[in-house]
Amino acid sequence: MDKINQDFKELIEVAQESKKNAYVPYSGFKVGAAVMTGDGKIYGGCNVENASYGATNCAERTAVFKAVSEGHTDIKAIAISGDTKEHLYPCGICRQVLIEFGDDIIIVLMNKNGEAKLTTIGKLLPNSFTNKDMEEVQDGI
Ligand code: THU
Numbered sequence: 001m002d003k004i005n006q007d008f009k010e011l012i013e014v015a016q017e018s019k020k021n022a023y024v025p026y027s028g029f030k031v032g033a034a035v036m037t038g039d040g041k042i043y044g045g046c047n048v049e050n051a052s053y054g055a056t057n058c059a060e061r062t063a064v065f066k067a068v069s070e071g072h073t074d075i076k077a078i079a080i081s082g083d084t085k086e087h088l089y090p091c092g093i094c095r096q097v098l099i100e101f102g103d104d105i106i107i108v109l110m111n112k113n114g115e116a117k118l119t120t121i122g123k124l125l126p127n128s129f130t131n132k133d134m135e136e137v138q139d140g141i
Pocket of ligand 1: 024027029030031046047048049056057058059060080088089090091
């Protein structure tokens with residue numbers, strides 16, 4: 001087994017398992033994700049679509065919101081599993097949601113063959129807008 005697959009075994013498994021629950025009557029495009037918190041807890045999530053397409057929630061955000069709503073803002077890593085030939089990257093909205101909780105969050109990207117690749121949210125969303133920018137303005141008031 002590849003070292004990344006070994007290091008993130010459980011996280012990857014939960015992401016793959018969560019993908020089975022994807023509610024995708026409109027796109028048929030199933031995605032699963034799993035978040036690891038600072039104390040080692042894992043929260044899975046899937047994409048949940050809606051007849052009003054814009055109300056759709058991506059798998060990554062489902063997993064993050066589950067962790068945060070259980071009191072875990074210390075997010076260490078997220079695995080993302082789709083059925084694409086190439087590794088599946090998070091969309092722009094999910095990148096923004098993730099960077100709220102730190103630019104060093106590890107992203108475990110998967111392809112349909114179960115091959116894993118690592119990056120960080122800081123690399124995927126450089127020069128981002130975060131709470132630090134808001135503090136600057138507040139200081140100036
Ligand atoms: N989707 C995700 O859940 N995560 C991604 O990284 C890419 C897109 C979902 C949203 C929608 O349900 C479907 O995939 C097609 O865009």
